[in-house]
Amino acid sequence: MEIAIIVGLSGLCLWFAWRLYSLRRGIEELTGALTQDPPPPLRDVADVATQQRLLTLSTAALDTVTEATLLRDSERNRRDFLETLLNEIKDAIFILDANREIRFLNEAARQLFPSDQAYLERAFLEVCRDHRIYDTLELAEELGSKVSDKIVLRTQELERDRIKEINLLVEAEPLTFEGAGASGSGTWILLRNITSQLETEQIRRDFVANASHELRTPLSIINGYLETMDDADMNLNQAMIRRAVRTMRKHGKRISRIVEDMLTISKLENASNLLNFEPFDLRDSLDEIISQLMPLIEEHHAKVKVNANSDEALVLEGDRYYWDQIFFNLIENALKQNRSKGLRIEVKLSSEEGRYIIEIKDNGIGIPTADIPLIFKRFYRIQKHHAQNQVKGTGLGLSIVKRAVEAHSGTISVESQPGFETVFTISVPSSSLQFASRTAST
Numbered sequence: 001m002e003i004a005i006i007v008g009l010s011g012l013c014l015w016f017a018w019r020l021y022s023l024r025r026g027i028e029e030l031t032g033a034l035t036q037d038p039p040p041p042l043r044d045v046a047d048v049a050t051q052q053r054l055l056t057l058s059t060a061a062l063d064t065v066t067e068a069t070l071l072r073d074s075e076r077n078r079r080d081f082l083e084t085l086l087n088e089i090k091d092a093i094f095i096l097d098a099n100r101e102i103r104f105l106n107e108a109a110r111q112l113f114p115s116d117q118a119y120l121e122r123a124f125l126e127v128c129r130d131h132r133i134y135d136t137l138e139l140a141e142e143l144g145s146k147v148s149d150k151i152v153l154r155t156q157e158l159e160r161d162r163i164k165e166i167n168l169l170v171e172a173e174p175l176t177f178e179g180a181g182a183s184g185s186g187t188w189i190l191l192r193n194i195t196s197q198l199e200t201e202q203i204r205r206d207f208v209a210n211a212s213h214e215l216r217t218p219l220s221i222i223n224g225y226l227e228t229m230d231d232a233d234m235n236l237n238q239a240m241i242r243r244a245v246r247t248m249r250k251h252g253k254r255i256s257r258i259v260e261d262m263l264t265i266s267k268l269e270n271a272s273n274l275l276n277f278e279p280f281d282l283r284d285s286l287d288e289i290i291s292q293l294m295p296l297i298e299e300h301h302a303k304v305k306v307n308a309n310s311d312e313a314l315v316l317e318g319d320r321y322y323w324d325q326i327f328f329n330l331i332e333n334a335l336k337q338n339r340s341k342g343l344r345i346e347v348k349l350s351s352e353e354g355r356y357i358i359e360i361k362d363n364g365i366g367i368p369t370a371d372i373p374l375i376f377k378r379f380y381r382i383q384k385h386h387a388q389n390q391v392k393g394t395g396l397g398l399s400i401v402k403r404a405v406e407a408h409s410g411t412i413s414v415e416s417q418p419g420f421e422t423v424f425t426i427s428v429p430s431s432s433l434q435f436a437s438r439t440a441s442t
Helices: 002-034 052-088 107-112 124-128 131-143 195-230 238-268 282-292 294-299 320-337 369-374 397-407 433-441
Strands: 092-097 102-105 147-157 162-179 182-193 278-281 303-308 315-318 344-352 355-362 411-417 421-429
Touching: 092 107, 124 131, 131 147, 131 162, 131 182, 162 195, 195 238, 238 397, 278 282, 278 320, 282 294, 282 303, 282 320, 282 344, 294 320, 315 320, 320 344, 320 355, 320 397, 320 421, 369 411, 397 411
Parallel strands: 303 344
Antiparallel strands: 092 102, 092 182, 147 162, 162 182, 278 315, 344 355, 355 421, 411 421
């Protein structure tokens, strides 16, 4: 009897041990499944973890973890999408918490304030290091509303190792955010670079002021002669009348040239919609302009030489009218700036790796080094050596040249050695991208 009891108890112990081992193994398998990312479906879990005793627990646990994983992935995808979207914005954006520590910033903010250290959870003032921006932030928090200000920020260009100034529009506003069972408050701050906008506004103001000034002088001269001729007490002879008419005609032509050049620049501001791209031969355009300027060339006893390979086709897809303007202004500018006899102008046309290289060289007085960065600005002229009674140019010719070249996806540069030579170099693609796009859209 005792032996039977002992055997029974031993069997019972073995059965409980097996049950305990099975449960422990099932729980271990279930734990391993729950730690996978993402968790496997129930059918892929080991049988020992889905036995009848653990089936309900395994199902509930896997369903809960799967749902949490889906929510996490959805939130992560949404965050990645928003970060990508904000990184595409050119304005620098910061999001700060209640302690004014950085919780988020986009790529534009990193470029504006470069740092070797991590940005997140750092004090905003430590990153921006500008009390004016920080003052705007404090004022927004104090007023509890949106605040904006304009400042000039000095930053260092790492590539050129120099200091540059940029104009910033600073906007800040308090915010409240909620998520994942937690809520808090903070501030967003935006820094927008408005340097180009201010420069454009200044260019427009300067353009209006300079245009008014340039038109006022010839109009005053013409009106002065007309008042003199209309004076009943003035005894005018034929010589005075002819001199007055010649002067008024000369200044009338100057007004017409100024107006025409201003209209040309105005058209070039929206060149992509106005240029008429067609194939034409650069040599034909150059030869025609030289023929038009031949009276001025002979008057200055100058010589113009064209250096181009006659066997090479120089067909450009562009607007012939504006290339006539380019050649006309550059050659005429060389003639007018060098009134002494013996001027030599050489125009070289060549092709290189799908681009046309155009060099216009003269052996005149040259351009002072200090004036070279300014010669393409509107109404800028270098004529200090000219007599006061000579009619000046409009000061728009080189501005037209630069904008016309850029409208054809080209570049223009100038090198000058005063007293020796001046070289204008134009590089332009032989097949313009604008021409291709316009043809496709048509």
